[in-house]
Amino acid sequence: MRFGSGLSGRGCLGEGCFSRKERKERKERKGEEMTEEKAKEVCDEIRQIAYELHVYLGVGYLEKVYENGLRHRLEKSGFLVQTQVPIQVKDEDGYLLGDYVADMIVDGIIIELKAVTTLLDVHVAQLMNYLKATGLEHGLLLNFGSEKFQCRKIARTRI
Numbered sequence: 279m280r281f282g283s284g285l286s287g288r289g290c291l292g293e294g295c296f297s298r299k300e301r302k303e304r305k306e307r308k309g310e311e312m313t314e315e316k317a318k319e320v321c322d323e324i325r326q327i328a329y330e331l332h333v334y335l336g337v338g339y340l341e342k343v344y345e346n347g348l349r350h351r352l353e354k355s356g357f358l359v360q361t362q363v364p365i366q367v368k369d370e371d372g373y374l375l376g377d378y379v380a381d382m383i384v385d386g387i388i389i390e391l392k393a394v395t396t397l398l399d400v401h402v403a404q405l406m407n408y409l410k411a412t413g414l415e416h417g418l419l420l421n422f423g424s425e426k427f428q429c430r431k432i433a434r435t436r437i
Contacts, residue, residue, distance in 0.1 A: 306370050312386055317416040317433070320385055325429050327351050332427040341393040344422040345381055348391070357384050367411045380408050387416045395424035402430060409434040 286308045295404045331347045334362060345361065352359045363380045382389035415435060421428035 286405050294418075314433075317387065318431075320387055321383050321416065321418055321431050323355070324352065324357070324384055324387065324389065324418060325420075325431075327355060328418075328422075328429065329427050332422050337393075337423055339393065339422070341381075341422070343393050344393060344420075345391050345434070349382065350388075352384055365408055365411050367407075368378060368427060369426055378408065378411070380412075383414070386414060387418060388412065390417065390419050392419070392421040393422055394421060397421050397430065403423065405430075406434070407434050 328348055331344065331351055335344065335347060347360050349361055360383045361381065363383050364379045365380055367375045367378065369375055380388050381391045388405065388408050390401070390408065392401055394401075401419055401421075405419050407418050409415065409432065415433060417432045417434075419428075419430040419432060
């Protein structure tokens with residue numbers, strides 16, 4: 279379920295952000311619907327990689343350190359990773375209301391990273407809003423700031 283060599287640095291949702299090979303793989307994959315089963319499989323792999331990073335680094339670093347570490351490990355594992363992905367929030371008539379930046383999009387799953395003592399409802403709401411604004415269905419909220427690794431999977435269909 280892993281595709282491409284990954285994309286380092288800033289990402290975007292357009293096709294111009296990827297190499298020719300990655301665009302071809304993405305095109306082949308586009309017809310594939312992200313079923314609940316496939317999403318669970320991808321999320322489980324991401325969760326395990328993130329957990330191993332948490333065990334290795336421990337707590338106390340800035341969110342950016344965990345983002346860089348997770349991107350590196352996901353790319354090594356063959357995932358297609360986009361970081362700092364711009365998201366536009368629009369009104370129903372298309373009027374631009376604001377811009378946000380998602381920490382990561384990994385194989386169609388939005389990843390929101392935190393380095394806080396505990397996850398709050400506002401963090402869940404942030405991820406749900408990112409899902410709504412992008413039209414993507416699945417997201418993971420990962421917290422590296424707690425002694426116990428925290429991970430929440432959010433599905434837009436349940437919003």
